[in-house]
Amino acid sequence: DTAVSQTPKYLVTQMGNDKSIKCEQNLGHDTMYWYKQDSKKFLKIMFSYNNKELIINETVPNRFSPKSPDKAHLNLHINSLELGDSAVYFCASSPAPYEQYFGPGTRLTVT
Amino acid sequence: GQQLNQSPQSMFIQEGEDVSMNCTSSSIFNTWLWYKQDPGEGPVLLIALYKAGELTSNGRLTAQFGITRKDSFLNISASIPSDVGIYFCAGPPPWAGSYQLTFGKGTKLSVIP
Numbered sequence: 001d002t003a004v005s006q007t008p009k010y011l012v013t014q015m016g017n018d019k020s021i022k023c024e025q026n027l028g029h030d031t032m033y034w035y036k037q038d039s040k041k042f043l044k045i046m047f048s049y050n051n052k053e054l055i056i057n058e059t060v061p062n063r064f065s066p067k068s069p070d071k072a073h074l075n076l077h078i079n080s081l082e083l084g085d086s087a088v089y090f091c092a093s094s095p096a097p098y099e100q101y102f103g104p105g106t107r108l109t110v111t
Numbered sequence: 112g113q114q115l116n117q118s119p120q121s122m123f124i125q126e127g128e129d130v131s132m133n134c135t136s137s138s139i140f141n142t143w144l145w146y147k148q149d150p151g152e153g154p155v156l157l158i159a160l161y162k163a164g165e166l167t168s169n170g171r172l173t174a175q176f177g178i179t180r181k182d183s184f185l186n187i188s189a190s191i192p193s194d195v196g197i198y199f200c201a202g203p204p205p206w207a208g209s210y211q212l213t214f215g216k217g218t219k220l221s222v223i224p
Contacts (some may be wrong), residue, residue, distance in 0.1 A: 004153075031210050041197055043154070043214040056211055090153050097210050098142050098203055102153030 003027070004103035006091050012109045013081055021076045021106045023091030031055075032074035033092040033100060034066060043090070049074050081110045115200055115215035123221045130187040132218045134200030143183035144201040144212070145174050154199055158185070192222050 004025045013019050025032060033056070034046040047066040048056035054066070063079040074091060091103040116135045124130055134143070142161055146154035158169050160176035160183060167174055171188045183202075187194055197217040204213045 033210075041148075041217050041219075043199065045211060045213075048210055050210065056207075092153075094210065098144060098212065099156060099159055100212060101156065102146075104153050105151075 004091055004093050004101055006103040006106050008106060010107050014111055015081055015083060017081050018079045019081060021089055023074045023103060025072055025093040027093055029093035029095045030071060031094045034076050035090040035092060037088040037090060083110050086110045115213060117200055117215035117218050119218060121219040123223060124190055126190060126192060126222050126224050128190055130190055132198060133182060133184045134215050135182040138205050139180040140202035142202055143176050145185050146199040146201060148197045190222050192224055195220060195222050
């Protein structure tokens with residue numbers, strides 16, 4: 001199926017740990033994104049890559065580091081996890097400005 | 112940052128009723144997008160609007176790009192239980208680059224069978 005996929009779907013971990021979330025899209029899109037959705041369902045952009053190059057980097061703690069090994073993948077690595085990092089993280093991709101297609105999300109719970 | 116204000120925040124309607132929701136901004140937007148998020152899923156793009164005054168339909172959904180370019184509206188006709196979810200408006204803020212979207216806080220729709 002053509003889609004944006006993320007792994008894992010659920011991630012439960014302890015404070016202080018380091019974890020990664022993977023994202024892949026097989027839509028042939030040039031641009032990929034990471035969003036954070038808080039408990040109130042507010043969606044906020046974190047990062048965006050266009051052709052493996054970082055183009056958006058919002059005010060996100062530097063414990064969060066995106067990595068794009070190729071145009072189809074954008075992974076998110078988080079160091080020293082904190083309780084406040086608990087949220088749902090969405091990957092998205094777009095063929096052109098604006099029309100973004102979202103993955104199913106990764107629910108991160110930090111205990 | 113720029114806020115997109117969605118109204119209402121939540122609504123309960125009877126199956127078969129029509130639904131209207133809107134999104135407003137204090138700044139002009141050149142594009143408006145409407146997304147729906149089902150529980151436990153990612154947002155899905157419903158309709159994209161690119162021109163002031165534009166009216167676009169997708170099945171029972173109709174969205175309009177406000178003539179002032181500071182608002183947009185989404186209507187759902189003859190609601191059914193699977194319309195349940197959170198509806199988000201989104202648009203590229205005028206100060207940001209082409210690829211950045213800002214989202215409203217959503218309208219949560221509940222449909223009573």
